[in-house]
Amino acid sequence: MDYPVRYDVIVVGGGHAGTEAALAAARTGSKTLLLTHNTDTVGVMSCNPAIGGIGKSHLVKEIDALGGAMARATDKAGIQFRTLNSRKGPAVRATRAQADRALYRSAIRQIVENQPNLDIFQAACDDLIMQGDGVGSTVAGVVTNTNMRIHATSVVLTAGTFLGGLIHIGMENHSGGRAGDPPSIALAKRLREMPFNVGRLKTGTPARIDRRSVDFSVMEEQPGDTPLPVMSFLGSVDEHPEQVSCYITHTNERTHDIIRSNLDRSPMFAGVIEGVGPRYCPSIEDKVTRFADKNSHQIFVEPEGLNSNELYPNGISTSLPFDVQLDLIHSMVGFENAHITRPGYAIEYDYFDPQDLKHSLETKFVNNLFFAGQINGTTGYEEAGAQGLLAGTNAALRALEKDAWVPRRDQSYIGVLVDDLITMGTKEPYRMFTSRAEYRLVLREDNADLRLTEVGRDLGLVDDERWAAFTAKREAIETEAQRLKTTWVQPKTEEATALEGMGEAAITREYNLHDLLKRPGLTYSQVAPLKGEAVTNPQVAEQVEIQAKYDGYINRQMEEIEQLRRYENTLLPEDLDYEAIGGLSNEVKQKLATVRPATLGVASRISGITPAAISQILIHLKKRN
Numbered sequence: 144m145d146y147p148v149r150y151d152v153i154v155v156g157g158g159h160a161g162t163e164a165a166l167a168a169a170r171t172g173s174k175t176l177l178l179t180h181n182t183d184t185v186g187v188m189s190c191n192p193a194i195g196g197i198g199k200s201h202l203v204k205e206i207d208a209l210g211g212a213m214a215r216a217t218d219k220a221g222i223q224f225r226t227l228n229s230r231k232g233p234a235v236r237a238t239r240a241q242a243d244r245a246l247y248r249s250a251i252r253q254i255v256e257n258q259p260n261l262d263i264f265q266a267a268c269d270d271l272i273m274q275g276d277g278v279g280s281t282v283a284g285v286v287t288n289t290n291m292r293i294h295a296t297s298v299v300l301t302a303g304t305f306l307g308g309l310i311h312i313g314m315e316n317h318s319g320g321r322a323g324d325p326p327s328i329a330l331a332k333r334l335r336e337m338p339f340n341v342g343r344l345k346t347g348t349p350a351r352i353d354r355r356s357v358d359f360s361v362m363e364e365q366p367g368d369t370p371l372p373v374m375s376f377l378g379s380v381d382e383h384p385e386q387v388s389c390y391i392t393h394t395n396e397r398t399h400d401i402i403r404s405n406l407d408r409s410p411m412f413a414g415v416i417e418g419v420g421p422r423y424c425p426s427i428e429d430k431v432t433r434f435a436d437k438n439s440h441q442i443f444v445e446p447e448g449l450n451s452n453e454l455y456p457n458g459i460s461t462s463l464p465f466d467v468q469l470d471l472i473h474s475m476v477g478f479e480n481a482h483i484t485r486p487g488y489a490i491e492y493d494y495f496d497p498q499d500l501k502h503s504l505e506t507k508f509v510n511n512l513f514f515a516g517q518i519n520g521t522t523g524y525e526e527a528g529a530q531g532l533l534a535g536t537n538a539a540l541r542a543l544e545k546d547a548w549v550p551r552r553d554q555s556y557i558g559v560l561v562d563d564l565i566t567m568g569t570k571e572p573y574r575m576f577t578s579r580a581e582y583r584l585v586l587r588e589d590n591a592d593l594r595l596t597e598v599g600r601d602l603g604l605v606d607d608e609r610w611a612a613f614t615a616k617r618e619a620i621e622t623e624a625q626r627l628k629t630t631w632v633q634p635k636t637e638e639a640t641a642l643e644g645m646g647e648a649a650i651t652r653e654y655n656l657h658d659l660l661k662r663p664g665l666t667y668s669q670v671a672p673l674k675g676e677a678v679t680n681p682q683v684a685e686q687v688e689i690q691a692k693y694d695g696y697i698n699r700q701m702e703e704i705e706q707l708r709r710y711e712n713t714l715l716p717e718d719l720d721y722e723a724i725g726g727l728s729n730e731v732k733q734k735l736a737t738v739r740p741a742t743l744g745v746a747s748r749i750s751g752i753t754p755a756a757i758s759q760i761l762i763h764l765k766k767r768n
């Protein structure tokens with residue numbers, strides 16, 4: 144049977160990629176359908192209830208700058224907020240929020256349900272409607288498990304860990320999309336018949352514990368930060384629910400002995416699991432073997448929600464059998480009598496080689512079909528949400544017969560994420576880090592709106608409310624920076640004396656407030672009110688301060704970006720002899736000879752290929768021509 148409505152865009156899956164994809168497509172004005180297994184699981188957090196963290200909050204704020212939902216939902220659901228790396232430079236500073244799982248899901252659901260142009264329908268997608276087959280074919284809609292055919296111009300697949308999902312607890316395993324949800328078997332089978340390169344990855348989650356069985360008095364308490372951070376550029380601390388603490392305990396030698404003596408019962412070590420797991424979020428059995436010299440690991444004990452007794456012990460993800468999970472948890476301080484409410488488990492699932500995608504996230508082999516989220520080999524809600532937003536936007540642009548939007552690496556972490564995946568592929572679950580971005584100082588979490596909101600407005604993603612707030616903020620930053628540049632402090636005045644009182648050397652000549660703000664010892668709140676009035680909006684004050692203090696470094700990075708952009712598409716001849724290029728280390732020569740990058744831009748993104756090496760290649764090319 145044909146479904147009664149034809150859509151511009153159908154998004155399959157209501158997880159983090161799917162919700163951002165559907166919302167973005169609908170915001171552009173495209174008639175969009177979100178098709179998912181269960182409308183009650185829209186926005187469910189499959190693993191730890193936390194959003195943000197290093198590298199990840201950059202993505203969340205970029206999604207926000209483009210009008211997405213993740214940051215807004217986090218402000219409504221966050222029960223403990225922290226600023227990480229607060230003593231380091233602004234490039235690596237990050238915001239992390241512990242979320243109330245139920246509040247987060249309901250915030251996302253509310254946003255999705257109230258989005259104009261967006262319908263939700265509960266069904267499994269078992270097949271795709273195709274025009275033609277094989278490479279060069281075009282998708283034209285989806286077929287549900289009840290044999291309903293729904294037609295659309297573009298389809299975005301965001302099936303997460305569900306494709307061929309296999310759950311492992313010890314040597315027992317069963318099919319599942321995640322604990323409590325069915326897997327997606329028919330669709331996985333269909334996709335394997337198509338011309339995609341499919342692999343298996345795995346991820347895991349720890350057991351959950353009943354808070355009533357835990358002794359917090361022997362654990363270290365970790366409250367949130369004051370002043371309370373917010374995630375969204377439109378967010379306010381008034382939206383935050385009640386704030387609570389997390390706690391810290393540790394594994395010990397006994398825990399490690401229990402794990403080591405049961406490794407033969409671990410599906411990972413016994414070779415039952417084929418998929419590769421996340422390097423930076425390893426299971427506890429992996430940590431104990433990989434870091435054999437460490438006799439303790441820190442475990443964060445995180446609440447799952449304000450109205451829930453369940454706790455998430457962050458750091459002991461495992462697929463060991465249940466009896467071993469019980470023993471290892473009981474061996475830890477404060478957990479001696481812990482009651483497990485849900486066992487930990489690992490899940491293996493199908494993913495597609497992201498090198499088979501275009502930078503728009505459309506597949507290279509099937510027109511109008513877009514992939515986003517965990518199925519592209521990534522891990523994490525933030526990575527999924529960012530891809531979802533991009534795929535949803537481009538699926539809508541395709542339906543509107545407009546060119547795709549491809550975010551650049553020097554413009555956004557979304558650009559870094561997609562470019563990394565597509566140029567290098569991934570053999571293990573990929574997560575974002577600030578170290579993956581070469582232009583960190585320009586791509587800060589605090590300026591995501593300045594980098595992207597205008598782009599989002601042009602794409603139709605940013606509504607009038609956000610646009611008005613953004614333009615007012617941008618103007619306020621410019622006005623205040625200008626005021627500081629034209630307000631002067633003279634020697635032997637009240638202001639000079641005040642500065643000297645702040646520990647500054649004697650003021651012997653006139654300075655403008657902007658130059659004073661560049662000094663390492665002085666802050667905006669000290670300098671701005673010396674003459675005239677400081678701004679009260681903390682986001683404006685922060686921007687003015689960062690832009691002044693890092694002026695020189697930021698300008699240098701902008702010049703580098705400009706230079707590279709000029710040579711980005713310079714072709715590297717296929718027969719280029721890297722051995723003949725002077726000034727390159729053997730390691731760099733070997734890497735380049737192995738990868739044989741097509742352009743200088745691609746070469747510059749190979750890990751270990753420095754700007755100096757790129758200059759050497761350029762000089763060589765010029766001589767050769």
Ligand code: FAD
Nearest residue numbers: 156157158159160180189190267268303347516517523527
């Ligand atoms: P998901 O959130 O999985 O959403 C997929 C959605 O698609 C679901 O709504 C599902 O019902 C729907 N769906 C699937 N197939 C179909 C179909 N055929 N028809 C209709 N609907 C369909 N991330 C970390 O960063 N760190 C971790 O330690 C971590 N551990 C994890 C442990 C486990 C056990 C699991 C399951 C996930 C873990 N994750 C972890 C990953 C994190 O949950 C995902 O990265 C994130 O949820 C991916 O978002 P997504 O939108 O791609 O997929």
